[in-house]
Amino acid sequence: MCPSCPGVSEDAEHVFFACPRFDLLRSTWAEALTKKTQPEFLIEAMLSSNAVWQATSAFATRVLQELRRLEKKAVGNQNP
Numbered sequence: 001m002c003p004s005c006p007g008v009s010e011d012a013e014h015v016f017f018a019c020p021r022f023d024l025l026r027s028t029w030a031e032a033l034t035k036k037t038q039p040e041f042l043i044e045a046m047l048s049s050n051a052v053w054q055a056t057s058a059f060a061t062r063v064l065q066e067l068r069r070l071e072k073k074a075v076g077n078q079n080p
């Protein structure tokens with residue numbers, strides 16, 4: 001489950017395309033894309049542009065770092 005979206009499972013699609021926790025990162029990423037950052041356009045966009053591929057890779061790395069940071073914080077809160 002996503003800690004900031006009640007009732008939503010925290011899968012990759014949610015985290016990358018929907019979760020408000022990553023709106024800021026997503027908007028930076030979206031600037032590098034010519035089409036909307038929707039799953040149906042993403043593969044095509046990545047395959048057609050090295051810049052989009054680079055931006056997507058950077059975005060994914062930042063999201064995963066942020067998830068790890070939040071995870072550590074959550075563990076810290078449980079065990080003060």
Ligand SMILES: [Zn+2]
Nearest residue numbers: 002004005019
């Ligand atoms: Zn969420």
